[in-house]
Amino acid sequence: MATSSRIASVSTSLLKNNQYGISSVVGRASSWWSHVEMGPPDAILGVTEAYKRDTNPKKINLGVGAYRDDNGKPYVLPSVLKAEERLSAKKLDKEYAPIAGSAEFCNLSINLALGEDNEQSKNGLNATLQGISGTGSLRIGAAFLAKFFPGNKEVYLPTPSWGNHTPIFKHSGLNVQQYRYYDPKTCGFDFQGALQDIAKIPEKSIILFHACAHNPTGVDPKPEQWAEISKVVQQKKLFPFFDMAYQGFASGDVARDAFAVRHFVKNGHEIVLTQSYAKNMGLYGERAGAFSLITSSKEAAQTTLSQLKIIVRPMYSNPPIHGARIVTEILSDPSLKSQWLQDVKGMADRIISVRTQLRDNLKKEGSQRDWSHITDQIGMFCFTGMNQQQAERLTKDFSVYLTKDGRISMAGVTSKNVDYLAHAIHEITK
Amino acid sequence: MATSSRIASVSTSLLKNNQYGISSVVGRASSWWSHVEMGPPDAILGVTEAYKRDTNPKKINLGVGAYRDDNGKPYVLPSVLKAEERLSAKKLDKEYAPIAGSAEFCNLSINLALGEDNEQSKNGLNATLQGISGTGSLRIGAAFLAKFFPGNKEVYLPTPSWGNHTPIFKHSGLNVQQYRYYDPKTCGFDFQGALQDIAKIPEKSIILFHACAHNPTGVDPKPEQWAEISKVVQQKKLFPFFDMAYQGFASGDVARDAFAVRHFVKNGHEIVLTQSYAKNMGLYGERAGAFSLITSSKEAAQTTLSQLKIIVRPMYSNPPIHGARIVTEILSDPSLKSQWLQDVKGMADRIISVRTQLRDNLKKEGSQRDWSHITDQIGMFCFTGMNQQQV
Numbered sequence: 001m002a003t004s005s006r007i008a009s010v011s012t013s014l015l016k017n018n019q020y021g022i023s024s025v026v027g028r029a030s031s032w033w034s035h036v037e038m039g040p041p042d043a044i045l046g047v048t049e050a051y052k053r054d055t056n057p058k059k060i061n062l063g064v065g066a067y068r069d070d071n072g073k074p075y076v077l078p079s080v081l082k083a084e085e086r087l088s089a090k091k092l093d094k095e096y097a098p099i100a101g102s103a104e105f106c107n108l109s110i111n112l113a114l115g116e117d118n119e120q121s122k123n124g125l126n127a128t129l130q131g132i133s134g135t136g137s138l139r140i141g142a143a144f145l146a147k148f149f150p151g152n153k154e155v156y157l158p159t160p161s162w163g164n165h166t167p168i169f170k171h172s173g174l175n176v177q178q179y180r181y182y183d184p185k186t187c188g189f190d191f192q193g194a195l196q197d198i199a200k201i202p203e204k205s206i207i208l209f210h211a212c213a214h215n216p217t218g219v220d221p222k223p224e225q226w227a228e229i230s231k232v233v234q235q236k237k238l239f240p241f242f243d244m245a246y247q248g249f250a251s252g253d254v255a256r257d258a259f260a261v262r263h264f265v266k267n268g269h270e271i272v273l274t275q276s277y278a279k280n281m282g283l284y285g286e287r288a289g290a291f292s293l294i295t296s297s298k299e300a301a302q303t304t305l306s307q308l309k310i311i312v313r314p315m316y317s318n319p320p321i322h323g324a325r326i327v328t329e330i331l332s333d334p335s336l337k338s339q340w341l342q343d344v345k346g347m348a349d350r351i352i353s354v355r356t357q358l359r360d361n362l363k364k365e366g367s368q369r370d371w372s373h374i375t376d377q378i379g380m381f382c383f384t385g386m387n388q389q390q391a392e393r394l395t396k397d398f399s400v401y402l403t404k405d406g407r408i409s410m411a412g413v414t415s416k417n418v419d420y421l422a423h424a425i426h427e428i429t430k
Numbered sequence: 431m432a433t434s435s436r437i438a439s440v441s442t443s444l445l446k447n448n449q450y451g452i453s454s455v456v457g458r459a460s461s462w463w464s465h466v467e468m469g470p471p472d473a474i475l476g477v478t479e480a481y482k483r484d485t486n487p488k489k490i491n492l493g494v495g496a497y498r499d500d501n502g503k504p505y506v507l508p509s510v511l512k513a514e515e516r517l518s519a520k521k522l523d524k525e526y527a528p529i530a531g532s533a534e535f536c537n538l539s540i541n542l543a544l545g546e547d548n549e550q551s552k553n554g555l556n557a558t559l560q561g562i563s564g565t566g567s568l569r570i571g572a573a574f575l576a577k578f579f580p581g582n583k584e585v586y587l588p589t590p591s592w593g594n595h596t597p598i599f600k601h602s603g604l605n606v607q608q609y610r611y612y613d614p615k616t617c618g619f620d621f622q623g624a625l626q627d628i629a630k631i632p633e634k635s636i637i638l639f640h641a642c643a644h645n646p647t648g649v650d651p652k653p654e655q656w657a658e659i660s661k662v663v664q665q666k667k668l669f670p671f672f673d674m675a676y677q678g679f680a681s682g683d684v685a686r687d688a689f690a691v692r693h694f695v696k697n698g699h700e701i702v703l704t705q706s707y708a709k710n711m712g713l714y715g716e717r718a719g720a721f722s723l724i725t726s727s728k729e730a731a732q733t734t735l736s737q738l739k740i741i742v743r744p745m746y747s748n749p750p751i752h753g754a755r756i757v758t759e760i761l762s763d764p765s766l767k768s769q770w771l772q773d774v775k776g777m778a779d780r781i782i783s784v785r786t787q788l789r790d791n792l793k794k795e796g797s798q799r800d801w802s803h804i805t806d807q808i809g810m811f812c813f814t815g816m817n818q819q820q821v
Contacts, residue, residue, distance in 0.1 A: 033578070037737075171744045282524060313565075314594055315565070318715065319717070320752070
């Protein structure tokens with residue numbers, strides 16, 4: 001590695017040009033870090049920052065990937081508030097959780113995903129750990145697969161997928177490939193394209209599915225389409241990785257949203273499953289999630305769990321307790337759980353309702369376009385079908401903030417701004 | 431990679447011997463994971479599990495790395511309870527923290543470490559992020575160094591060091607080496623051995639120090655020894671990585687425990703610093719900690735921060751809010767902070783007191799051995815000098 005000698009008054013441009021900013025003399029003139037370039041700013045954050053600077057009173061932030069109530073405010077679920085009251089009264093200590101999180105949290109999580117009487121957890125076939133919400137659970141999965149997956153260490157993502165999937169897998173040492181998913185012509189699911197591409201994936205590769213409420217498109221396969229996909233995945237000996245970040249939040253029904261996961265598992269697939277409680281319990285910053293490996297033997301569940309813990313220990317030792325305790329309080333108490341199921345249905349219903357209002361209002365505005373995808377799509381996000389220029393004009397002319405791909409967060413739409421939004425979209429697309 | 435065909439009734443031993451348990455037919459007979467071996471159990475956990483099984487009423491668990499009160503019970507600090515009451519009354523939402531954690535938390539953390547009026551944070555020379563307690567902050571540091579460190583990508587650890595240091599660095603792609611530290615002959619600091627080994631470390635390597643209350647030995651250099659070490663590190667152009675998991679918890683005095691860190695920084699070293707609030711605020715499971723890079727320019731602080739965030743995003747996106755809010759509530763309120771300083775001094779005093787009692791009792795028992803290391807050592811742990819058989 002090249003070394004360089006310095007004089008105290010070296011200019012900063014010299015520092016920048018030198019690949020390694022090593023100081024011969026410890027002092028202010030140079031640094032170990034002069035060679036580090038500014039990284040690109042976060043795309044989504046940029047949207048919110050521009051929104052904050054905008055002084056237009058009618059401005060709308062549709063970049064935000066977090067639920068908002070009908071007044072555009074963050075929402076803490078009543079069941080969560082109640083759970084926190086109870087926890088507070090219990091006067092618990094703050095001792096470390098086990099490396100894998102509490103066993104109760106893990107059992108409740110896998111049972112929520114697979115259903116209360118599922119064969120897998122009854123027979124100890126799952127290796128489940130608490131993860132740091134969805135992202136942390138994905139990262140555990142990626143690290144485990146990079147180390148132990150006996151097949152082709154490539155992950156096939158739907159096109160498009162959540163932006164963070166690719167770096168999660170790449171940073172863990174897995175290659176990332178694509179399969180067709182979203183059809184821009186229909187703003188819907190490219191079922192035939194997906195089946196064709198999946199059939200061409202090399203055997204024993206990893207294929208990632210969004211269990212429900214696909215992010216960013218909102219486009220989900222129908223149950224009969226999931227059944228077809230399951231067959232092809234089986235025939236091609238592919239390994240399914242399910243990312244379920246919106247169970248309950250998509251349709252309002254936790255069983256319905258878990259259909260694909262449960263179907264695959266019932267049909268004998270050994271899967272990886274990541275779960276997040278960020279959206280469906282509104283626990284965002286508390287970072288509660290779970291990672292599961294569904295295996296075919298108790299022994300495999302135990303050995304893989306031991307290896308997963310060895311991966312987690314040098315990442316962060318043990319997971320944060322607060323969010324997990326809220327989840328446990330809610331899911332373990334029938335009345336709190338019942339309350340929660342109502343809360344999450346309420347959120348899903350509001351989203352579905354503003355989808356309907358937006359679509360109706362566009363019609364009222366006189367739009368000739370087919371906007372049915374607004375109500376066909378599901379979950380937090382809607383791929384409007386607008387292109388980048390249209391998205392930019394929407395922002396510039398109407399102070400409606402969204403991402404360049406034409407994605408809007410339905411959470412940012414309220415009964416109070418949906419008229420204005422429909423008008424703005426119509427003006428841009430007519 | 432070898433593939434193999436299966437028959438449905440293959441025995442489990444065949445499955446174990448086959449390196450890749452690929453199923454040709456999806457079914458219960460085989461698995462993607464048959465080849466995975468059971469990993470070694472966690473050493474410390476084994477101690478606690480054996481303790482739990484023991485029926486002797488006089489049993490004592492000295493494996494636990496968490497503070498206990500004088501009744502052997504977990505302890506939630508009064509200042510923490512008060513902070514949680516206040517937070518509860520504020521009815522905050524649960525929105526995502528920024529990738530780097532809240533700016534207030536980060537500022538409070540670096541100022542706790544370096545002192546309220548430190549030049550570095552005043553001039554924006556630090557890149558600080560909230561990390562998942564000490565471990566998570568170490569992992570961020572390891573990942574950053576593996577990617578961006580311009581020198582020799584080897585980390586020199588004291589012998590011995592916390593067991594988790596090695597896998598943290600290795601899993602991040604850095605080599606791990608050693609320098610002499612603990613002297614088993616004296617149960618104290620091998621100052622000469624350390625200096626000799628440090629002088630031999632290749633230039634521009636990374637050298638890790640425990641800022642205070644060395645884990646597992648409890649043996650810390652004296653201030654004048656730290657000053658010597660700082661000079662050698664400077665001469666040898668080494669990059670100091672400070673792991674500070676016990677600030678306040680060691681001596682009972684946050685400034686005193688941060689002496690080494692502050693000394694190095696004041697003497698111009700650009701360091702990495704990891705902090706944990708697990709022990710000194712008793713926040714263990716809440717996972718509150720911080721990672722800092724002290725640079726020599728505002729620009730370097732900004733560019734490195736941007737790169738740190740790019741590393742964090744695909745790890746866990748953003749850090750857990752609850753513990754950080756407690757820390758922020760305490761450190762930002764003079765009366766709560768004052769309460770906390772008393773709470774942490776109380777914990778440190780109890781530890782120091784039982785060290786003294788243990789040493790005195792050994793003398794009363796008639797022991798002829800020199801047990802002064804029990805009170806010379808500091809912090810959570812004591813290296814008794816007993817060997818494995820004696821244990």
